[in-house]
Amino acid sequence: MTGRLAPSPKSLRGRLIVVVTVLVTAAVIASQLAGFVVLRTWLLDRVDQQLTGFQPPSPAFLAALRESEPELARQTNPLPSDFRVYLYDGSTGRLMKTSLGSQDTPGPRLPGRESDLAMTEGRPTSLPAVSGDGHWRVLLRHTGDGNRIVIALPLDTLDGALSKLLWADVVLLAVTVAALLALSRAVVRLGLLPLTRMERTAAEITETRPDLRLADTDPHTEIGRLGRVLNSMLDRLQRALGEREASEARLRRFVADAGHELRTPLTAIQGYAQLALRPEQRSREDEREAHRLIAQNAERMGLLVDDLQLLATLDKEPAYQTEQVDLLSLAADAVSSAAVHGPAHPVDLGPLGEAGEEAELDIVAVVGDPHRLRQIVENLLSNARVHTPPNTPVHVRVGVARAGFRTGGTNRPGRHGASAPLPPGSAVAVLEVADEGPGLAASDAEHVFERFYRADPSRSRAHGGSGLGLAIAATIAEGHGGRLELDTERGRGCTFRLVLPTP
Template sequence: MNGRTVLRSARPMSLRARLTWGGAVLAAAAVLAVQIIGVLVLRSWLLDQVDHQLREFPLPTDFRPALPPPPKGLPDGSLTMPSDFRLTVYDPAGRRQGTAGDGPAPGPLLPQDAADLTLVDGRPTTVAAVSGDGNWRVERNTGPDGTTYVVCLPLDTLDGATAKLLWLNAVVLAVTIIALIAVSRWVVRLGLMPLSRMEHTARDITAGDPDLRIHYTDHRTEIGRLGTVLNTMLDRLQQALREREASENRLRRFVSDAGHELRTPLTTIQGFAQLTLMRDHLPPADQHEADRLIAQNAERMSLLVNDLLLLAKLDQEPTYRQEPVDLLAIAAEAISAASPGLHERAPRLGPLAGADDLEPVETLGDPHRLRQVADNLLTNALAHTPRDAAIEVRVGTTVSGADTGGTDRPGRTSALPPMPEGVAVCVLEVTDHGPGLTAAEAAKVFERFYRVDRSRSRDHGGSGLGLAIATTIAQGHAGRLELDTRPGRGSTFRLVLPLVRGIPSQIP
């Protein structure tokens, strides 16, 4: 097993442990650095005091009469000094004469000949003791007559103070580390408490309670901002799950409705096809009726399949043509296509409420798809209203609002979100003066395969997909298809599209 495998298999430390030990190590390093600096500063100061005492030791100079030289053959320690000072004397010839001063500590290790001294006049130096591990601070000075004096002071007091300070620092460091670890654990546990609560909340959410949210969302802290982000993420995930569930339910309902709609004409075709197999035993009139019903149901099934294919194509985010479109021309063409045979019930074309005259209303879009929406709205109005009910088609430009369209208000329904209020829009609306729709019917009118009157819709070959297709086309043009209706007061289906100004006109 190599080192990388060992590192990979090692148990990782928790965030709490990393913060605790990291803070304790950093704090201990800071305390240790302060202690080391303190010891060095104190030792340097004490050493300076010793050096100052060495310099202040009275010796013969050029400015004072020379002291008589010490007797020859002076044994070491034969003269007693009034302090810890020791004075070693070398005669002008460089021979060591003796040492003045006495004490229990071994003296400094000095040579017998002044020529072997490695000291510089006036510069204190540390030398070892004759025996043991003690040290002395010595300073060389030369008298007027060539006599060499080496003034010495023991460093036992300085070394002892330094040693005691080191032991004291070691105890303080140990106590500090222990206290830091204990305090760090408490502080880290307190600081990470919101994170621990987030962990418990996340665990409860995964256990089956998706409505729970994180309560700590203080924007002044990192954990609070994390809580806000997590709550936003949870809301979006929950919304996405709901939309997915709703989409799956719509898909299942769509497939079920499509199968139901296709089953009826298929059953009819199958029944009459079997009947035509007995053509030899049927009267000519029955044979003709069977053939007519087969053709009618085949056409109805073909229309339904075409609508399904179109709706599936539109749901796949199609690319719409973007070219100048005149809604007034589209409305006029839709009326012309639906008017033959209607006579006095032909729809009337006029301006929006509050406008004086009809004017071209240009926007950007796909003219074929927008014409499909106009045809659908007009066909529905003609198919689902009494023969004496008047139908009006209005076209114009306005601004979005509760009275003009594009936004929500009581009595108005749409499958698309409202547009911003007060923006310039162009409108094509189809109004009938029929019985209108109830609130329940209006809430479902844009759903796929929904019919207000199923029997009459089938008589007219409708599949219940027309308004769903029109809504999808309006959404693809960044617009909105909506319904204003009240029972007994008729209905108004309104196509609202953004008004694009400055369109280069390509309409003859």
């Protein structure tokens, strides 16, 4: 059977422990190997220095040694150390059987003839012993009488020291790896503690506490930065879920409102149609009244369907003309029409701002669709007539300003916008429709641009239409890159403001 490698750990903690252990083990082995090589090189250099600095015996003594006078050698005893000296006869080239030095241990393995020596003169080399596992360091040198000598030193002390060092390194490596495994578990567990807390917090967020956030958000650590990013992501997800729930709620409310608005005229048409189909005799006046009411409710339903279709078109693929439009001329036409259709509400046209600013009316140019922009102004004027008591003055103001806290285009307390604010300080054209009516409560002002919303809780048409006019106007304003907003307060009237970027 073919053996399989053990699977690598899948957890981050296990991988970190394995990687740290392998890296530290490799570092320890590398350092031990470097120390071993350095020590061996140093000890070997010391031996070579001893060989190089050795002074050989005199030529006379070597001559006596060559003539086989061992008794003279023993009496002189010139080598009271580990050195050994071997002589190769210069005339015959053979190794002399007699050598200088202690004979207690086997000497180096030297060839019998000088021609077989694989050595370079003056360069130390290592040779194995004649028997056993020992080694010798030898050096070849010339003598003054034409002979050659081999100076040798045993490497038993060096080999013994290196062997003990090697075993000590093996034991130290084993102890280091064992201690490292035990210590790395604790260190890694402590280092990953923030991740463990993050994991538990994420589990709580998933199961029972969606509003909970990660506590470790230190920007100076990787885990802290990860916590900040995850908290930001969770906030966005929660906002997205909230917006989705709100969108679903608006959709349900929209469907209910549309059904409610369509049910009333449909019920009226159905009732009068059934009345007209009855066989009993009716007067011409009753028939005309029934036909009139059927036509009136059909027209009402048609207008509502047209508004819904317009909103769908504006939401999906709005098609606006792009031409230069003078807001002042457009407002003047709308004011003239309002004076004819609603004489009970006096409407005037004036400059934007307080007295002393913009003393005269001037051209206010924007780029857009004149018909759609005229529709916004007419919706605002119609809204002012419907939702204010008779004889309530309505003021239309037109001018150029900078988007800001006072002039409009940006958010502030008490101001409610249908879309995102414009950059503060940007040049904008402003058209205001302000009335001196009862105003709106903050709870109603927040929803005034929603579809089918009416401040009248009874949902009666006596105080307004279907609730689509302001939604259409806000959608058109956003499609032109602008914003429709409302400043109001209970008892102080309403100011609807159309803010458009200037070319």
